[in-house]
Amino acid sequence: MTNEKFIEQNSTVVNFIQLYCDSKHKDAKKKNSSIKLIYNGEELKELKYNLCSDCENMLKYANERLQNCPHEIKPKCRNCPSPCYEKDKWKMMAKIMRTSGMKFGLIKIKNIFN
Ligand SMILES: [Zn+2]
Structure with missing residues (x-):
């Protein structure tokens, strides 16, 4: 994939996981860091x-x-012919994407009404 795509995909992952952690793990100990x-x-x-x-x-x-993704043009992970996630990690990621996707949707709707 291109550098731009790589940045975009990683940014999405960070945003989604951050939103998930903020709402589901409010009381967990967190640390500021960067990747x-x-x-x-x-x-x-x-x-x-x-x-x-x-x-x-x-x-x-x-x-x-993502770093090791062998696809020149990256398919959606959901449609990948050679999925690289371990099963439990995949389940976790799907949960995060679902939860945060819903929240992002709500934010968008809120913005329209405000
Ligand atoms: Zn968390």
């Missing part, structure tokens, strides 16, 4: 986050998978 996006040996960007350790692990895992 460097490195693709084809080039450092592209640094993304900041404030996550609990579980969510941080998930983020690092997702970033690693």
Whole structure:
């Protein structure tokens, strides 16, 4: 995939996991940190986050998978012919995407009405 796509995909993952952690793990201990996006040996960007350790692990895992994605033109992970996520990680990620996707939808609706 292109560098732009790589940044975009990682940014989405960070946003979704952050939103999920904010709403589901309100009382968990969180830390401020950041992840460097490195693709084809080039450092592209640094993304900041404030996550609990579980969510941080998930983020690092997702970033690693994206880094190693062999597809020139990346399909949606859901439609991938050679899925690279382990089953439990995939389930977790699907849950995060579903939960946060709904929240993002609500924010959008709210913005229209305000
Ligand atoms: Zn969390």
